[in-house]
Amino acid sequence: MASATYRFSGPVEVPRVETRHRRIVTKIPVPESLEIFETLDRYESSAMHGQLPVVWDRAEGFQVHDPWGNTWIDFTSSIFVTNAGHGNPRIVEALREVLDRPLLHAYTYATRVRADYLRYLIASTPPQFEKAFLLSAGTEATECALKLMRTNGWKQGKRRPGILAFEGNWHGRTMGSQMISHNPEQKAWIGYQDPHIFHLPFPYPWREDAVRDPRAFFRTHMSELLQKEGLDPEKDLCGVMLETFQGWGALFYPPEFVQEAAAFARARGMLVAFDEMQAGFGRTGKLFGYMHYGVEPDLLCCGKGASSSLPLSIVLGSQRVMDLPEVGSMSSTHSANPASCAAGLANLRALIEEGMIENARVLGEVFHARLNEIRGRFPGHIRHVLGRGLVAGVHFADPNGKVDSVLASRVCEKALRKGLLLVHTGRESIKMGPPLVITEEGLMEGLEVFEESVAEGISEAGR
Numbered sequence: 001m002a003s004a005t006y007r008f009s010g011p012v013e014v015p016r017v018e019t020r021h022r023r024i025v026t027k028i029p030v031p032e033s034l035e036i037f038e039t040l041d042r043y044e045s046s047a048m049h050g051q052l053p054v055v056w057d058r059a060e061g062f063q064v065h066d067p068w069g070n071t072w073i074d075f076t077s078s079i080f081v082t083n084a085g086h087g088n089p090r091i092v093e094a095l096r097e098v099l100d101r102p103l104l105h106a107y108t109y110a111t112r113v114r115a116d117y118l119r120y121l122i123a124s125t126p127p128q129f130e131k132a133f134l135l136s137a138g139t140e141a142t143e144c145a146l147k148l149m150r151t152n153g154w155k156q157g158k159r160r161p162g163i164l165a166f167e168g169n170w171h172g173r174t175m176g177s178q179m180i181s182h183n184p185e186q187k188a189w190i191g192y193q194d195p196h197i198f199h200l201p202f203p204y205p206w207r208e209d210a211v212r213d214p215r216a217f218f219r220t221h222m223s224e225l226l227q228k229e230g231l232d233p234e235k236d237l238c239g240v241m242l243e244t245f246q247g248w249g250a251l252f253y254p255p256e257f258v259q260e261a262a263a264f265a266r267a268r269g270m271l272v273a274f275d276e277m278q279a280g281f282g283r284t285g286k287l288f289g290y291m292h293y294g295v296e297p298d299l300l301c302c303g304k305g306a307s308s309s310l311p312l313s314i315v316l317g318s319q320r321v322m323d324l325p326e327v328g329s330m331s332s333t334h335s336a337n338p339a340s341c342a343a344g345l346a347n348l349r350a351l352i353e354e355g356m357i358e359n360a361r362v363l364g365e366v367f368h369a370r371l372n373e374i375r376g377r378f379p380g381h382i383r384h385v386l387g388r389g390l391v392a393g394v395h396f397a398d399p400n401g402k403v404d405s406v407l408a409s410r411v412c413e414k415a416l417r418k419g420l421l422l423v424h425t426g427r428e429s430i431k432m433g434p435p436l437v438i439t440e441e442g443l444m445e446g447l448e449v450f451e452e453s454v455a456e457g458i459s460e461a462g463r
């Protein structure tokens with residue numbers, strides 16, 4: 001089984017593990033599971049592959065079970081989706097009601113559950129968010145924000161549909177989202193660049209000039225861009241899109257940088273949009289991740305943790321902006337599916353009423369303190385521990401400072417064999433994002449396994 005850069009080993013004997021939260025009682029990967037991987041390899045585009053070789057059969061709370069008696073502590077939340085916990089009982093109950101009615105699909109005809117969800121969503125979010133647009137995938141939400149920013153710009157009489165975005169940020173795989181994303185290789189297939197989308201340098205923590213003066217860093221690069229492209233921002237720029245933190249490595253911006261960018265945009269009639277796909281719905285210890293920056297956006301793109309389960313993405317904004325497109329011009333077949341709305345409502349209620357966001361904040365402190373302790377133990381191999389709340393990016397490098405994606409992959413594989421699921425990025429980072437219902441004991445057990453896996457990964461590399 002191959003990822004983009006690393007080949008996971010075939011079934012190997014591993015020590016038996018039986019703890020309160022983990023159970024590993026077979027070879028890993030499980031020999032009986034190979035047939036499933038072979039079937040997927042045979043019938044599905046390989047572009048879907050590259051994940052750790054584990055078959056998910058059941059998942060509850062912060063644990064994932066396979067069909068052969070193995071149980072993992074989950075530090076992935078199935079890629080930052082199951083914030084309210086796998087198989088959250090409130091969500092299961094809400095879905096059961098939809099199934100029992102039954103009402104599995106209703107296109108954009110009115111449903112009670114959609115009205116209930118929207119009322120609760122708008123009441124639970126900051127006041128500038130007066131309306132929402134419900135979709136299925138995150139990439140649709142960022143595309144939608146792009147459309148709204150440009151439509152708003154045209155309405156204001158701008159002469160170009162310019163959008164600012166940032167180096168290294170990522171917003172999805174459909175064409176508009178890829179255009180706003182930075183990754184040049186991923187969008188090479190398009191064959192041209194949208195001439196009105198501009199990427200500014202990201203204030204990486206390893207950029208000394210960005211750390212020293214984040215405001216000056218923004219202003220300098222902004223004025224260089226305006227000069228180079230001959231832009232008048234009042235007339236040529238409609239909006240700015242920020243990924244709340246850079247996903248692959250949990251890289252946040254210095255707040256002053258975001259404040260400067262938002263102030264620049266506001267003064268020039270541009271809309272400020274955040275892509276909260278990974279950051280939203282409590283992940284960082286606040287309802288939305290942008291709340292760490294001391295700014296309020298005009299548009300918010302959400303997905304993943306919005307439902308902790310079924311496909312659901314959301315764009316939030318003011319009534320004026322959300323009503324700009326013509327009636328009927330912004331819907332999709334699966335927008336506002338009744339089951340997704342029921343899941344979204346039960347999810348948000350659970351996150352708010354059961355204190356899960358607060359749990360992410362409180363446990364986030366312990367989580368990062370312990371991760372930094374682990375970093376201190378391996379200074380020649382772990383360069384950064386980034387993130388906040390219950391999201392972390394651990395960045396690996398070799399003792400010469402060269403990024404080390406092989407060690408990151410090897411650590412993920414070691415952890416898998418011990419009963420811990422980590423987010424394998426294929427790059428030099430490992431991402432961690434347990435469901436927000438995780439207990440301190442479960443979290444600490446997972447980090448213990450991570451530490452052992454790093455130690456073994458390093459010693460194996462030295463052999």
Ligand SMILES: Cc1ncc(COP(=O)(O)O)c(C=O)c1O
Nearest residue numbers: 137138139170171172247277278
């Ligand atoms: C920041 C960000 N934006 C957009 C997306 C796209 O979401 P989806 O895969 O649901 O289309 C993702 C998905 O990983 C993401 O992390």
